[in-house]
Amino acid sequence: MSITSPADAEAELLGRTGFRLVELGKVALAMADGALEPYGLTGRHLRALTLAASGVPSQQGMAARSGIDRTTMVALLDDLERRGFVRRRRDPADRRRHLVEVTDEGKAVLHKASHALDRTEAELLGELSGSDRRHLGRMVEHMLGRLRDRPGLPPIDC
Amino acid sequence: MSITSPADAEAELLGRTGFRLVELGKVALAMADGALEPYGLTGRHLRALTLAASGVPSQQGMAARSGIDRTTMVALLDDLERRGFVRRRRDPADRRRHLVEVTDEGKAVLHKASHALDRTEAELLGELSGSDRRHLGRMVEHMLGRLRDRPGLPPIDC
DNA sequence: TATTGTTATACTCTATAACTATA
């Protein structure tokens, strides 16, 4: 495809699937943040809380696994701890490390946030049929799988 | 879907199509920025240049159409003008306004950038079949169409 | 010496408010 007239330039740019995927990603993130806002969480807070719930040992491990910078992880966990969703404890086996435990309140909010995201997902995918949703999911996963670990691209994050 | 065990929390979050669409959007933007980098452009520069090429009158109009703030538009056009891709002229009919014209150099870089984005698109969509690509494009457009102009969501941008 | 968590600092991106010139 190439530009045939000046006025086509905008339509050509905006019509690209890549451009629309960028837009859709931003909309999806905004919807997720909106759904999490009643719980005082952002997508990144939820990402950190989920890592803690998964039992990833040490803040470094959480940072490495998620692509979130370790100094940013400190701030996220500060927020979560202030709200009572996680607790930090020195690891007796290696006193440099912190074990991050999810509190009962943290588990409860994780559960509620998960349901809120389910509703967001339904709103995002709209009236796509079940087979369309599966096809979309497969294609997205296929593209991500091919592009993951390619140099110069951002790591998984939220 | 609900959490059945702590260790599932992460897989459940990461497995959501919404989450993956956020990831894919970021990857697509990073790929586009990478492809444009040899021309000294970012996605937003290209968006501004494209608006100028489409003959949108006045910087305000360009800002309104794209959702880019008008003060940000000033900086983008400063960059483009410094590189010789656009020229600003007072509108004789309303001397408050600037007419933004794309120079020959600007048209040339727009053309080259467009081809670079075509290659990026091919890389992004990978080995999806033609019918898969069309189906993906339709589904993405359908979702965006339903969500556009919904309160609280970001405007089209780059 | 290297690593973990932390803090301080700087940098990027963007929005808000105030200014000017025109209408």
Add this chain to the structure above:
DNA sequence: TATAGTTATAGAGTATAACAATA
């Protein structure tokens, strides 16, 4: 009074460097 463009400033978000405690 309102609008177009501009500038100055401030705010979020993030990364880099340096530090104390521990290995």
